[in-house]
Each structure stands twice: as structure tokens, then as C-alpha cells.
Amino acid sequence: MSSTYLCSGVTWHGAGRVLSLREVPEASAVGTPAAEQGLRELALAPGTRLAFEVAAAGRYCLGFHRVHGRDDRTWVPCADQAPADRGSQCARCFAQDDVRFMHDIHRSGIAPAGLKRYLDQPHWLYVATFADGSTKVGTASHPRKYARLVEQGAVVAQFVALADDGRVVRVLEDEVTRSVGLQQAVRSGTKAASLCAPLPAVQLQRINDGFALAARGLFQGGMDVEGFEVVHEEFDPPSTWSAMLSRRGLQPYPDPLDRGQHGFTVADVIGPSAVVTIDGTDLLFVADLAQLKARRLRFGDFSTAVPAVQEALF
DSSP: OOSEEEEEEEEEETTEEEEEEEEOOOGGGTTOOGGGSOEEEEEOOTTOEEEEEEOSSSOBOOOEEEEEETTEEEEEOOTTOOBOSBTTBOHHHHHHOGGGGTTTHHHHOOOOHHHHHHHSSOEEEEEEEOTTSOEEEEEEEGGGHHHHHHHHTOSEEEEEEEESSHHHHHHHHHHHHHHHOOBSOOOHHHHHHHHTSOOOHHHHHHHHHHHHHHHHHHHHTOOSOOSEEEEEEEOOOOTHHHHHHTOSOOEEOSSOTTSSEEEEEEEEEETTEEEEEOTTOOOEEEEEGGGGTTOEEEESSOOOOOOOOOOOOO
């Protein structure tokens, strides 16, 4: 993999977690149809070696999506390979992205026809708690019910409502934020840091139970919203997570992943975070792979220097 790749981040498929990459075309090939560009998915299975350097400063646009229906969408690469203006998009691609309407359609009613068809299917509302106790409310379409929570890295989670469509579920989400006080996002850096000092499993379950009970109580107390039912269903995380969370002495990855050269071996992946080993030490480190999203990477024979750390004593 000597070419330069633009990283789209970590995603979950039925076979496991992958790092999504797309080859950066030569200047003469910019504008080549997406199907002809080099798409690669690097499986992040235990034992996978990741060795790369960040090939350019800053983030680059990942393009935009055209949504055609419930399970039909087209990814369109950025024609200019432009630097990202916001998050992982340039201004022109953001303006063309169908998905940008998703978070406001329940208030505005405005969205492309394809996105409306996508939202016209059952959606789940969940309460997710991470290793430090940080908790959020979120939504998932029915087909991605499990994958969504795996990608989020939820240590404990419960589904609290099943809505008829994506508009209703976002009304419920906003109401939980307003009345219960739950945030709708937790930063990937917070998730990674939490894995180095996780709270006891019993305490995390208690925190999640409390917020889930409050959300269900809000819905059962009477809301002027139709088209949903209250549910009680717990999320079952991947079986390897509990063993990794029970370890002590996990260390923060020593270098920022948005620059420089890196080389490590994956032990496991929990949401957007990878638990990794570095050559020359038996310690385990937690790397925030979300830092790689929208970065240009070049793979090769690189390694991470062993940091001067001491394993915590318990």
C-alpha cells in the first residue's frame, strides 16, 4: 500500500470492524468516477499491524451522499480533493449532502425525496453509557440497530423506544435532551480516555439504568407525540469487550495520530478506539482512531517509539 489513501474512519460490518480507505488519485485523475477509484477496507482484527504516516497536514473532504431510499445511497467523492472546511467536508460537498437534512427534518419538514424514503422506516431510541460514565441519547435505523452502538463504543446501552419513522424518533431524542438532560454526542477523545480508567461495571449499569428509567418515565408520563412505543431491550456488546475493560494499566496512546509516523498492532477495537501494542513494551495503549478520519495516510514500514510510561499499580 505505497499509494496515499484518504481515510473515512472506522465502520462496522457483519464480519467486524474495518478502516475504510480510498486511494487519492494523481492530479491527472481527479474527477475519475468513484467506482474506478481504489476503495480498500482494512480489517481491524486482533493481530492486525497498522503502520503509516500522515501524508499531509489538515483534513480533506470525504465527499457527500445521495440518499435514494431505505437501503440505497451513493457516495460521491469530492471532485477537487479539497481541504475540509467543516468536519470532513468542504463547503461545496456539504451543500450537496442529502444527509445534512437528517437532524432537522422533524422541525423543518425539508429533505430530499430519497432521504424521506430512508427515514420512513422504524427507528430506535437508545441510551448509551461509556466507560467513564458519560451517557448520551441517540437514534438508529432498524437495520443498523446493533452496528450503531458498536461503532459508538457503548459499554452499556438500552433501547428505550421504537418509533414508526426517523422523524418521530428525533422528536423523542430532543425531548430526552431537554427534559432529562442527556447530551446527543460524546467526543471520541473522551471515549478513548475513558478506557484507560473505566468505572466498575456495576456502577456503569446503575448510571445507564437511571437515565433509561428517566427517559421511559418521560414517555409514559404523557407526551403529545404519536407513532412510537416504549421498549425495554438491552444492548449486548461484543464478547471481547468485557475482558479488555477488566484490564488495568491501559495507557493513552503516546502520540497524536493526526501527524507523524506510527506503527502498532491491534489487540481489539472498542467503538472508535483501538487497544494496541507497541513494539518493545508489553503495555497496552488506547488510540483514538477517529483522529484518522479525513486524513491522508501513506502505509509503510513505520513504528511508534516506546514512550517513557510506568504501568499504574493497583
